[in-house]
Amino acid sequence: MTAKEYLNRVRRQYYVVKRAEEELTAIKADILSLKASSMTEHVSGTKESDLADKYIRLERYFDTVTAEWDKLIDMRIEAKAMIRTLPDETQQAVLYARYINCGRWEDIAAGMNYSWKHIFRLHGKALQSFAAIHQSALDN
Template sequence: MTAKEYLNRIRRQNFILKQTEHELTEIRSDILTIRSSSMAEHVSGSKNSDIADKYIRLEQYMDKVNHEWDILINMRMEAKAMIKALPDPQQQAVLYARYINCKRWEDIASDMGYSWQGVFKLHGRALQSFEHMNKMLLCKE
């Protein structure tokens, strides 16, 4: 696995987490809509058990979100330690911004005071350094 592939796993996991959180928000909204409409109807019986079942599923989905968070946190912690070991602080900064903070290239360039080309060159050197320092780990992945 290359350094870029390794670090891009964090960006992908961040995207998965955001999508899962979005789905949770939608489910929560749907349940609240169902609950308010059933309360307005004052219907008893199976409607209440349906809502209870939905709350149970909502709890299960919240567990899924927490699991995705755990994965992302672990990935970030591992990658942060590896990035911090790079000798060049500018290389650390570009990798941290791109892969840990999931920033866009234009934001990284602006924040660091570089042109796009400058950021891409720095990023390329940073990936080479990262790969060189972590050959053994990247070979295992």
């Protein structure tokens, strides 16, 4: 695996978590609208148990989101430790901004007061340094 592939795993996991959180929010909203509609209807039946079942399923989905968060936190801790071993602090900052904070290139360039071109050059050098230092970990 390359340094970029390794670091992109962290970035992708962030988006997995965000999508799962968005789905969880949508499911909560759907359940709340079901609850509101069931309160206005006075029909006998199993509406209460159906709603309880949905809450149980929501809890299971919440557990899934929590597991994805745990995975992201573990990945970030490992990647941060590896990034900190780079001797150049500017290269560390570029990798941290891109892969840990999931920054966009234009935001990273503006935040560091560099041109895009220079950020890409720094990024390339940072990946080379990262790969040289952590080659054995990347090979596993």
